[in-house]
Amino acid sequence: DVKVTQSSRYLVKRTGEKVFLECVQDMDHENMFWYRQDPGLGLRLIYFSYDVKMKEKGDIPEGYSVSREKKERFSLILESASTNQTSMYLCASSGVGDRGYQPQHFGDGTRLSIL
Amino acid sequence: DQQVKQNSPSLSVQEGRISILNCDYTNSMFDYFLWYKKYPAEGPTFLISISSIKDKNEDGRFTVFLNKSAKHLSLHIVPSQPGDSAVYFCAASTYNNNDMRFGAGTRLTVKP
Structure with a gap:
């Protein structure tokens, strides 16, 4: 089973702080992704990395x-x-297509609140 | 610019009946279409996918239908169970996964 682990489930930070969200996957996947999920907007892609x-x-x-x-790590x-960066942040990973199409697998998310 | 749309924010069905979740897309370049299921406080879990060259894919109680001419796909759950209650996201992707687009989600409630 693919395991995508996000370092924090809940995080509260103050305006102006520098914030780090960490993600680790254990399946040797080439692709990794960061999304944010907001009500009524679905998941929106922030950045991805293919290597x-x-x-x-x-x-x-x-x-x-x-x-x-x-x-294995994407920050x-x-x-x-x-x-306005208060949101649910989701990390995902996937393998490359030479083994057939591989869906993205997600971590459990980090709910980030900026005060 | 929402390339993938789920027009029903919620759906309620009785246990044992069929649940039909719908999704529309605008970009004909997508190669794969997927459904993810999300419980509260968990990340989305991959449920089922379909290639753009097929019109149906079945996995147990879950079937996805693709109508390319209408740019429409649907997820059928038969029979529906209370444990199926979750938010379902429709997604569309190119083959290399670098441009996956998600719908806003449909909250399914299956009543016992």
């Missing part, structure tokens, strides 16, 4: 950055947290 040190912007990258120094960084 170590590689990253691509998703639909809503503003105010965020990412780091992938090791294949999301809020450079200066703002109240």
Whole structure:
């Protein structure tokens, strides 16, 4: 079974703080993703990475950055947290398509509140 | 620009009956369509997928139908069980997974 682990289930931070969200997967997946989930909007892609040190912007990258120094770990960084970044953050991973299509597998999410 | 739409925010069905969840998409370049199930305080769990070259895929009680000409897919759950109560997300993806789009979700309630 694929295991995607997010370091915190709940997090409360203050406006202006630098916030780190960590994600680790144990299936040697090449692709890793960060989404945020907001009511009525579904999941929106912030950034994804298809290899170590590689990253691509998703639909809503503003105010965020990412780091992938090791294949199994993908970090999301809020450079200066703002109240509109209060949300549920979901990490996902997937293998590449040479083994057939592989769906994304998700962690349990981090509910982040910015005060 | 919502490329994947789930127009019903909620659905309520009786245990043992059929649940039908609907999804529409706009981009004909998608290669795969997926359904994820999400319980509160958990991440989405992959449920079933269908390739764009097929029109039906079945896995136990779950069947996904794809109508490419109408850009529409649906998830059928037969028979519905109380444990199926969750939020269901429809998603569409290119083959390399780098551009997956999600709908807003439909909350399914199955009443005993």
